[in-house]
């Protein structure tokens with residue numbers, strides 16, 4: 001049996017007096033694509049951000065390759081192989097595509113930067129065409145590609161993605177998911193938060209369903225796609 005790359009054990013997270021995560025446990029094995037689905041406000045982004053220590057967990061453990069990282073700095077976490085593309089495709093608006101990608105190398109240094117940038121341009125040809133363009137002038141889909149590519153520039157072992165398809169046209173969503181599938185096939189471990197449950201479950205080996213800060217259900221992507229409760233709540237009915 002392989003040990004999980006990431007294991008959350010009984011975590012609680014609060015915003016002031018409000019409890020946003022309640023006794024959440026889950027695990028991700030190396031090489032898996034796992035998604036977390038759930039309604040607006042369920043706590044999905046909170047869970048993803050808590051892996052990076054913001055917000056901090058009040059109780060429980062976050063084990064990454066066996067080490068509890070729940071009290072480590074974001075820099076420690078990033079330089080040890082976790083990268084995230086946060087909700088809302090946060091790119092540095094005044095910087096060019098290339099400069100944004102260079103920012104992604106900060107946790108590991110720039111010695112692989114040229115090689116990795118070429119790889120990002122192969123993965124996302126649109127970024128190559130726009131390498132000198134300022135990020136703020138790029139389309140939503142291009143900015144999302146940039147946010148994912150920037151995360152990959154730190155050569156992560158675990159990639160965390162928060163709503164990569166949000167607000168994008170169906171064709172761009174397809175492109176993004178095709179790229180994620182390519183990364184998964186190359187062996188990347190991916191933890192994906194998505195409202196687009198249909199795409200996410202089709203891509204994922206396994207998934208968790210979050211309701212009001214708690215894990216309600218888990219299973220393989222196929223099991224959850226076929227589950228009546230999931231279909232009614234997240235897949236637009238039968």
Ligand SMILES: Nc1ncnc2c1ncn2[C@@H]1O[C@H](COP(=O)(O)OP(=O)(O)OP(=O)(O)O)[C@@H](O)[C@H]1O
Nearest residue numbers: 015018020038039040041042043044045046047195
């Ligand atoms: N910084 C914050 N301060 C206070 N409450 C917060 C903060 N961030 C999130 N919350 C609350 O925590 C709960 C979970 O929010 P979260 O953003 O994790 O949900 P989500 O599942 O990602 O939702 P969405 O699908 O809309 O992105 C919500 O009730 C939200 O209002």
Ligand SMILES: [Mg+2]
Nearest residue numbers: 044045046087
């Ligand atoms: Mg969210």
